[in-house]
Amino acid sequence: MTTELPTDIKSTSSEIQIDKPSSKWLPPGLALQKVDEKIMTLNVGPQHPGSGHMRLIVQIDGDYIVACDPDPGYVHRGEEKMAEYRNYITNIPHLERPVIHDSCNILYPYVLGVEELLGIEVPERAKYVRVIAAELNRCIYIMYWLAIYGIFLGHSTMFMWPTGDRELLIDLMEKMTGARVTHSHFIPGGVRNDLPANFEEVCLRQVNYFEKRIKEYAAVFYDNPILIARTQDTGVLSRQDAIRLGVTGSVLRASGIDYDVRKKEPYDVYDELDIQSIVMTEGDAYARSKIPWLDMMDSCNIIRQALQKMPKSGSVRVKLKPNPKGKGFDTVYKRVESGRGSLGCYIVSDGKPEPYRLKLSVPSFRNLIALPYLLKGEKLGNMPSVYWSLNYWPVEADR
Amino acid sequence: MGTATGIIRALNSGIKHLAVKRFTLRYPEEKLKFVGDGYQYDPSTGVGIAGLKGRHLLFHDKCTGCQLCAIACEGVAEAIAMVKVPEQHKHNKKAIMPQIDYGKCVFCGLCVDACPFYALYMTNDYELSTFSKEGLIYTPAQLQVKPYVAQDSEIIITDRGASHG
Numbered sequence: 001m002t003t004e005l006p007t008d009i010k011s012t013s014s015e016i017q018i019d020k021p022s023s024k025w026l027p028p029g030l031a032l033q034k035v036d037e038k039i040m041t042l043n044v045g046p047q048h049p050g051s052g053h054m055r056l057i058v059q060i061d062g063d064y065i066v067a068c069d070p071d072p073g074y075v076h077r078g079e080e081k082m083a084e085y086r087n088y089i090t091n092i093p094h095l096e097r098p099v100i101h102d103s104c105n106i107l108y109p110y111v112l113g114v115e116e117l118l119g120i121e122v123p124e125r126a127k128y129v130r131v132i133a134a135e136l137n138r139c140i141y142i143m144y145w146l147a148i149y150g151i152f153l154g155h156s157t158m159f160m161w162p163t164g165d166r167e168l169l170i171d172l173m174e175k176m177t178g179a180r181v182t183h184s185h186f187i188p189g190g191v192r193n194d195l196p197a198n199f200e201e202v203c204l205r206q207v208n209y210f211e212k213r214i215k216e217y218a219a220v221f222y223d224n225p226i227l228i229a230r231t232q233d234t235g236v237l238s239r240q241d242a243i244r245l246g247v248t249g250s251v252l253r254a255s256g257i258d259y260d261v262r263k264k265e266p267y268d269v270y271d272e273l274d275i276q277s278i279v280m281t282e283g284d285a286y287a288r289s290k291i292p293w294l295d296m297m298d299s300c301n302i303i304r305q306a307l308q309k310m311p312k313s314g315s316v317r318v319k320l321k322p323n324p325k326g327k328g329f330d331t332v333y334k335r336v337e338s339g340r341g342s343l344g345c346y347i348v349s350d351g352k353p354e355p356y357r358l359k360l361s362v363p364s365f366r367n368l369i370a371l372p373y374l375l376k377g378e379k380l381g382n383m384p385s386v387y388w389s390l391n392y393w394p395v396e397a398d399r
Numbered sequence: 400m401g402t403a404t405g406i407i408r409a410l411n412s413g414i415k416h417l418a419v420k421r422f423t424l425r426y427p428e429e430k431l432k433f434v435g436d437g438y439q440y441d442p443s444t445g446v447g448i449a450g451l452k453g454r455h456l457l458f459h460d461k462c463t464g465c466q467l468c469a470i471a472c473e474g475v476a477e478a479i480a481m482v483k484v485p486e487q488h489k490h491n492k493k494a495i496m497p498q499i500d501y502g503k504c505v506f507c508g509l510c511v512d513a514c515p516f517y518a519l520y521m522t523n524d525y526e527l528s529t530f531s532k533e534g535l536i537y538t539p540a541q542l543q544v545k546p547y548v549a550q551d552s553e554i555i556i557t558d559r560g561a562s563h564g
Contacts, residue, residue, distance in 0.1 A: 090474030093507040157413060164422050168561060171431075171554055178438045178452040178521070184507040192508070193447030196434040209556045219412040225405035319445030 052394040083358040102141035105338035109345035114188040126190030128310035141339035189318035231286040235374035235386035249341020254287035261337040288389040364397040420562040437522040457542035461518035464495040471513035478503035496539035
């Protein structure tokens with residue numbers, strides 16, 4: 001066997017050219033770059049507590065950010081590949097792992113897709129139970145995000161209050177599903193179990209109190225002049241840029257575009273409920289941080305409506321065969337509005353009990369794309385307020 | 400609204416909370432009350448019964464050693480292994496029963512959904528920590544024991560705020 005040198009080594013000349021970008025791919029931050037005396041490169045993360053499980057390569061000139069290159073991928077788990085080796089039911093516990101705080105919403109598109117593949121009709125009561133679970137989970141996620149947003153802006157009261165009030169809803173989810181965070185509650189054909197006795201009453205009481213509590217956040221956080229000074233007019237995303245970059249959820253609605261999947265493509269019983277999608281036109285970090293808070297009040301409203309309209313009795317789950325499988329080659333794409341934006345799931349079936357291919361289209365990754373554009377020209381001190389306002393969850397982006 | 404008014408309002412809102420009841424649960428002394436006796440599943444209707452997904456409870460007089468729970472766990476956590484048991488039952492010719500490794504279990508409850516003989520349920524017992532890895536492996540004899548759980552604390556909402564009482 002003759003060994004030949006690869007062609008790219010032969011052609012390399014003796015002098016290294018730094019100006020031209022090398023054709024060989026290198027991980028970000030490792031490629032040779034021309035050194036500018038004024039510009040300093042700063043790695044924020046992956047060990048930095050303010051970055052999440054990712055790295056932000058920030059170039060600064062004095063105190064101003066010249067360029068930012070987000071480098072996700074530190075918590076890649078191969079969820080999509082794992083799904084190809086498990087059947088439609090055993091996929092449920094591991095598919096909710098990317099966002100354990102929003103586990104009902106990340107399972108929702110998968111379950112809707114599998115139901116269409118298998119041709120299952122879901123009972124009416126199960127649809128309402130799912131809507132209640134999804135809305136409670138959205139609030140649980142937003143409260144967690146709000147706590148993190150508060151602590152990274154140096155507002156430790158805003159860390160304590162949401163973490164405590166989140167307990168009210170976690171308690172409800174625990175009563176409903178039997179687990180505090182990873183519920184594994186949704187299943188193709190409905191939900192795993194019926195609601196416990198007098199759940200409606202307890203739910204209504206705790207959700208009403210929860211709404212009263214989150215209204216108190218206005219004085220301490222959202223109307224606080226210190227927060228307004230730090231977030232207003234920082235990281236402005238214009239309406240055109242929001243469309244061009246393809247951001248979703250609260251980031252999109254903060255830029256003045258009324259787009260909510262629950263309203264535009266209603267799934268389950270969302271078309272029977274009155275949903276108010278909140279839109280702000282400023283497009284700055286303040287608007288992006290305020291919209292999830294207003295969303296929570298809307299969620300409380302939806303939960304109350306769903307509790308009222310829900311059929312008082314009936315089945316909540318269709319009994320499935322042991323190894324459910326699709327009918328030959330088929331594809332399906334479903335999406336829902338999660339706590340961060342539109343979350344899609346694309347499933348390809350080839351008639352076997354396992355999916356042939358599964359793809360999750362996650363809002364966190366789509367919102368992260370906007371970050372380099374938002375940070376350009378900002379002060380380094382404003383980086384946390386802009387970065388966390390994107391409603392970004394690193395584990396979900398990596399899947 | 401001026402800056403000074405805003406800051407005073409924020410401080411005022413914080414000071415009001417000095418009178419609000421403590422929400423935190425003093426865990427080892429107080430324990431949360433759960434719904435029912437743990438997650439259960441009725442194979443005749445195909446619907447689960449709400450409850451906490453805690454440690455499992457195995458009924459030796461019902462288990463047939465069919466391994467359906469172990470098969471259900473295969474793609475999830477591989478926590479269930481079928482082991483030999485000394486006692487002989489007429490309905491369990493092979494004399495095998497599930498042994499659960501709680502170092503691997505994710506408490507999804509799909510094994511309970513898989514059991515067609517009402518033999519495997521979950522309980523309200525969530526205090527499973529031990530000092531060794533082997534201590535997390537529960538044999539069929541350990542799984543048979545019904546746990547004693549004293550749980551009484553619930554969220555109570557009054558005018559002074561929510562608290563665990």
